[in-house]
Amino acid sequence: MATTRENGSLYTNIQNNIATIEFGHPASNSFPGELLARLTKELLSVGSNNDVSVIVLKSEGEKAFCAGASFDELVAVSNLNEGKQFFSGFANVINAMRTCGKLIVGRIQGKTVGGGVGIAAACDYVLATESASIKLSEFTIGIGPFVIEPAVSRKIGVYGTAELTLDATSWKNAYWAKEKGLYAKVLENQKELDKEIDILTSKLASYNPMALAEMKKALWKGTENWSALLEARAAVSGELVLSDFTKKALSKFTK
Numbered sequence: 001m002a003t004t005r006e007n008g009s010l011y012t013n014i015q016n017n018i019a020t021i022e023f024g025h026p027a028s029n030s031f032p033g034e035l036l037a038r039l040t041k042e043l044l045s046v047g048s049n050n051d052v053s054v055i056v057l058k059s060e061g062e063k064a065f066c067a068g069a070s071f072d073e074l075v076a077v078s079n080l081n082e083g084k085q086f087f088s089g090f091a092n093v094i095n096a097m098r099t100c101g102k103l104i105v106g107r108i109q110g111k112t113v114g115g116g117v118g119i120a121a122a123c124d125y126v127l128a129t130e131s132a133s134i135k136l137s138e139f140t141i142g143i144g145p146f147v148i149e150p151a152v153s154r155k156i157g158v159y160g161t162a163e164l165t166l167d168a169t170s171w172k173n174a175y176w177a178k179e180k181g182l183y184a185k186v187l188e189n190q191k192e193l194d195k196e197i198d199i200l201t202s203k204l205a206s207y208n209p210m211a212l213a214e215m216k217k218a219l220w221k222g223t224e225n226w227s228a229l230l231e232a233r234a235a236v237s238g239e240l241v242l243s244d245f246t247k248k249a250l251s252k253f254t255k
Helices: 033-047 071-076 080-099 115-122 149-166 174-180 190-205 209-219 226-240 244-251
Strands: 009-015 018-024 054-059 103-108 125-129 185-187
Touching: 009 033, 018 033, 018 190, 033 054, 033 080, 054 190, 071 080, 080 115, 080 226, 103 115, 103 190, 103 209, 115 149, 125 174, 125 190, 149 174, 149 226, 174 185, 185 190
Parallel strands: 018 054, 054 103, 103 125, 125 185
Antiparallel strands: 009 018
C-alpha cells in the first residue's frame, strides 16, 4: 500500500545479506528534500553494514517509480541559497550511491522522470518492466538535468543523454533505455521483475564481499571529482530556477 505521508516514507529490510531500501511518496514517489536527505543517510549507513553484501533500491506501489523532485518545493525556491540546496538533494543521493561501497540493484517498475532517471542511472545494475518509460522534461520549465547528467551520460553516453534531454516532451520506452544501457534487462511484468531480482541478488550475496566491494570501486573509477562537480551543477540549476523564464513557466502549473 502506498504511503500517505506528506514527507514520504523510507524503509529498509535486511535478509540474507541483501538490504532492500524502499522509498515512497503520495505524489508518484517524488522526493521532497527531507526524503532525499533520509535516503542519502540510509544509503551510507547500509553501505557501512558488514552484514550487507548488496542493496536493492525500489519504490512503493505498482505505477510510477519516481516523479523526480518535489514540485511544490521547486516552486517555493526564492533565492540562490534555497535553489542550490534544493538541487543538492539529488546530488547527495547520487554521491551516496557512488560511495556507499555496496553494489546497488535498481528495481524500476514504472515511469520515471527527471531526478528519478538520475537515481536509475546511479544504480550499478537495473532491472525494469515494460512499463518503465523515462523522460527528462526539465527544458520545458527553463532548467536542465544538470545535476543528474554525469550519472546519466555515464550510462547512456552523451548522445543518448542529448536525445533524452532535447526531446523534453517525449517518453522513451523501456526498450530504448535498455538499448542505450540504462537497463540491463526488461521484464514483462512486476512478478517477473521480482523473480529476476531475487535470483540475481541471491547470487550476488553468495559471492566474496571483498570482491563485490572492489568491483564497486572499479565501476565508479574516474568519478572521484563528483562531489565538487555535482555541487557546482546544483548551483547552476539553483540560479536557473530563479530566472524569469522559469518563474513564468512554473506559474502555469500553480493556482
